[in-house]
Amino acid sequence: MVSKINSLAFTGLEVYPVEIEIDIQRGLPSIAIVGLVDTQVKESKDRVRAGIRNSGYEFPSQRITINLAPANIKKEGTHFDLGIALGILKSTYQVNMDFSPYVILGEVSLEGKIRAVRGVFPMAMKTKEIGKKMIVPLDNAKEAGLVKDVVIYPVETLIQAVAFLSGNMEIKPFHIDNGDIFNKPPEYEVDFADVKGQIVAKRSIEVAISGMHNILMIGPPGVGKTMLARRIPTILPDMEFEEILEVTKIYSIVGMLDKDYPLLKERPFRSPHHTSSHISLVGGGTNVKPGEVTLAHNGVLFLDELPEFNRASLEALRQPLEDGYVSISRASKHLKFPARFLLCSAMNPCPCGYFGSKDKACHCTSYQIQRYRNKISGPLLDRIDIQIELQNIRTEELISGSQEGESSQSIKKRVERAREIQLKRFKKEKIFFNSQMNSKQIKKYCVLEEEAKSLLNMAIQELKFSARSYDKILKVSRTIADLAEKDNITAEHISEAVQYRSLDKNLWV
Numbered sequence: 001m002v003s004k005i006n007s008l009a010f011t012g013l014e015v016y017p018v019e020i021e022i023d024i025q026r027g028l029p030s031i032a033i034v035g036l037v038d039t040q041v042k043e044s045k046d047r048v049r050a051g052i053r054n055s056g057y058e059f060p061s062q063r064i065t066i067n068l069a070p071a072n073i074k075k076e077g078t079h080f081d082l083g084i085a086l087g088i089l090k091s092t093y094q095v096n097m098d099f100s101p102y103v104i105l106g107e108v109s110l111e112g113k114i115r116a117v118r119g120v121f122p123m124a125m126k127t128k129e130i131g132k133k134m135i136v137p138l139d140n141a142k143e144a145g146l147v148k149d150v151v152i153y154p155v156e157t158l159i160q161a162v163a164f165l166s167g168n169m170e171i172k173p174f175h176i177d178n179g180d181i182f183n184k185p186p187e188y189e190v191d192f193a194d195v196k197g198q199i200v201a202k203r204s205i206e207v208a209i210s211g212m213h214n215i216l217m218i219g220p221p222g223v224g225k226t227m228l229a230r231r232i233p234t235i236l237p238d239m240e241f242e243e244i245l246e247v248t249k250i251y252s253i254v255g256m257l258d259k260d261y262p263l264l265k266e267r268p269f270r271s272p273h274h275t276s277s278h279i280s281l282v283g284g285g286t287n288v289k290p291g292e293v294t295l296a297h298n299g300v301l302f303l304d305e306l307p308e309f310n311r312a313s314l315e316a317l318r319q320p321l322e323d324g325y326v327s328i329s330r331a332s333k334h335l336k337f338p339a340r341f342l343l344c345s346a347m348n349p350c351p352c353g354y355f356g357s358k359d360k361a362c363h364c365t366s367y368q369i370q371r372y373r374n375k376i377s378g379p380l381l382d383r384i385d386i387q388i389e390l391q392n393i394r395t396e397e398l399i400s401g402s403q404e405g406e407s408s409q410s411i412k413k414r415v416e417r418a419r420e421i422q423l424k425r426f427k428k429e430k431i432f433f434n435s436q437m438n439s440k441q442i443k444k445y446c447v448l449e450e451e452a453k454s455l456l457n458m459a460i461q462e463l464k465f466s467a468r469s470y471d472k473i474l475k476v477s478r479t480i481a482d483l484a485e486k487d488n489i490t491a492e493h494i495s496e497a498v499q500y501r502s503l504d505k506n507l508w509v
Contacts, residue, residue: 003087005099006132008123009068009075012288012335013253015119015126019069020080022087027063035068038076038287047078047108048085055112055158060092076287079117082106082135085158086165097165102153103127104161106137112158116140118255121248121262124150135161143252143262145176186266188234193407195231197393198224204388204500205344206411209235210418211479212433214321214343214383216306219390220357225346229302232344233267234408236299237416243298246338250294268299268341274308278316282326283337293320293339306347307375314380317343321383343384347376359392385435385472386500418482434479439471446474451491459498473497 005020031045045066052059066084068075083104089095105123107115116139124147127134133151136144141154152174155161163169192202201217205228208215217225239247248264251257257264272281272292283291293301303309320326320339328335349355350369355362364372381387422433425445431437437445448456460470476497477489484493 001091001093003090003099005083005087006103007068007080007083007105008103008126009073009077009080010119010122010253011073011333013122013249013290013337015122016073017126017130018075018080020083020087021067021069022084022091023065023067024060024088024091025063025065029061029063031064031066033066033068035066035071036074037068038074040078041068041075041080044078044081044084044108047081047110048088050110051081051108051112051158052085052088054110055162057089057094057162058092060088064088074287077117077119078107078115079105079119079123081108082114082155082158082161086161089162095162095166097162099165101133102135102165103130103132104135105140106135106155106161108158114138114155114157114161116259119253120144121146121252121257124152125249135164139259141174142176142259143257145174146248146263184265186238188266188408190231191234191408192231192411193405195224195227195405198228198390200499201228201388201390202405202411204386205232206235206415207476207479207483207496207500208344208386209342210415210483211385211422211475212342212435213385213476213479214435215345215386215388216381216384217344217346217388217390218349219346220348220360220392221353223390223392225390226302226304229271229300229304229344229346230269231408232300232302232342233269235412235415236267236342237412237419239265239267239298247298250290250297250338254290254295256295268296269302270296270299271302271304274303274305276309276313278310278313281313282316282320282328282339284328288328288330288333288335290337291326293317293326293341294337296341297338299341301341301343303343303345306345307372309375311375311377314375315377318379318383345384349389356389357392382468385476388500414483417485418479421482421485434475434482437475437478442471442474442478446478447488448494449488449490452477452489452494455491455494456498459494463498465501469501473501476500 003022007018007020008015009018033042033045049059085108090097105117107117109115114137116137120136120140120143124144128147128150134144135153135155138154138156141152144152153171154174164171219225247268251264270292279285281292283289283294321343324340326337326339350362350364351372352362352364354360355369426432477493480493480496481489
């Protein structure tokens with residue numbers, strides 16, 4: 001007798017139906033799992049054997065063939081265990097069950113308990129699409145419940161799943177109040193009001209967020225680069241409904257959702273260590289997985305100690321920074337992962353960290369300094385619109401307890417207003433932010449007043465800015481004008497934008 005069970009699998013971020021077929025015949029005891037499966041799936045035979053026996057059922061001493069169809073797409077994960085176990089029990093006539101209305105997911109432990117699996121949220125979306133009900137581990141019930149109009153039956157053990165499917169036990173469909181979850185505002189433990197001093201740095205971050213301009217902060221150790229970066233999510237506009245679903249789907253696939261609160265309302269903030277490989281940053285590997293740039297989608301990717309990253313890792317960022325997605329090709333498949341994020345990076349001005357510091361002397365040679373800075377290539381630097389230099393704040397300003405900076409909430413309101421102006425401006429274009437403008441769009445939307453034109457021409461001649469710097473200055477100036485709610489770019493806006501490009505000449509040219 002051949003048993004058939006509905007399940008699901010995913011390749012990259014795409015979910016597709018899988019049919020588990022169980023066939024048991026006479027012959028020497030063996031278990032063969034076919035259908036282009038990975039090691040996690042192959043190991044399920046040992047988990048299922050122990051789980052069935054420890055649940056009080058008999059495991060057949062016959063020739064068992066398990067096929068996961070379609071056989072031309074690779075399967076991975078532990079979520080096929082429950083379906084395989086139930087199929088074996090039905091094929092050996094130990095129980096009589098009807099699997100056809102359900103999609104069955106779950107990992108079987110050696111003692112017969114059902115453990116949580118990853119990817120349940122997008123699988124629930126697919127289940128709704130194909131018009132089935134779901135049987136999932138209890139720990140995944142809230143995650144699956146985020147999808148409206150899907151009937152979910154949570155189970156804790158193999159015995160419970162068998163009793164429910166046999167009609168000997170009633171399990172009530174799982175429901176959660178999605179309204180409370182979706183309406184709950186994101187909460188942050190940090191605030192820009194905590195940051196003393198660094199007025200220029202906070203202003204430049206506000207400009208960067210408003211126009212989605214990538215930013216590089218340069219300064220000595222302890223100046224506050226990391227502290228400022230970790231507060232960036234607090235001034236980002238709240239995610240739209242589609243963005244929330246998109247980010248939650250990504251984190252579900254990689255198994256990084258909280259089982260008690262599976263919906264991600266806060267924008268992602270990813271801060272990989274500088275020893276990270278290029279695969280961990282952009283994705284890939286034998287079993288292709290999303291990287292840090294995809295985990296930072298709709299949020300912030302913070303690279304601290306930028307020159308310490310491997311050169312190959314930094315160069316791998318160029319394509320996602322330009323296109324907003326990661327394209328990974330293999331002999332058998334081509335995958336595309338979303339990667340639209342704000343790059344915030346930080347570095348010391350030299351190997352010892354104190355070049356240009358007013359407090360400590362630098363002991364690095366000019367060769368060491370140049371070699372350190374040249375670890376960041378020109379093409380990557382070309383994708384960073386704003387470069388600012390930070391200095392240590394004065395001691396009296398640091399120990400003063402009365403002076404509190406502007407709150408994140410007030411900065412966020414200005415950012416949201418600037419974003420609204422850009423959305424209105426680009427509603428007929430295929431872009432959303434000033435940083436995405438091409439040459440034609442720059443000419444159309446960056447209208448300079450006469451005084452601004454004169455100042456920009458003088459800055460280019462005096463500071464020897466390149467053509468790429470010219471475009472970056474205009475884009476940043478447009479964002480500064482949006483923050484001031486001005487239609488045209490004035491000399492004041494140009495002057496501020498030029499400050500954010502001065503390091504391009506001082507440090508790399």
